[in-house]
Amino acid sequence: MVDAGIQDGDLLVIDKALEPKESAIAVCYLDGEFTVKRLAVREEGVYLMPANAEFKPIRITEENEFLVWGIVAYVIHKPR
DSSP states (O other): OGGGTOOTTOEEEEETTSOOOTTOEEEEEETTEEEEEEEEEETTEEEEEOSSTTSOOEEOOTTSOEEEEEEEEEEEOOOO
């Protein structure tokens, strides 16, 4: 999520009470693993959008085990 200003080692403050919405950065549980991605809702479905050109969007299907665990409320940057 480097293009969203989130670097390796940063601390994320997650608010589980916030509703998932378009463009929100979310911590998601996907097929047994946690990931941090931006949410995108399109006509053809829900996508997890990376903020890093090295990764491709992930389309969520009925076959996926998927849960929005929480929404990123704050990012605390690790001192560099």
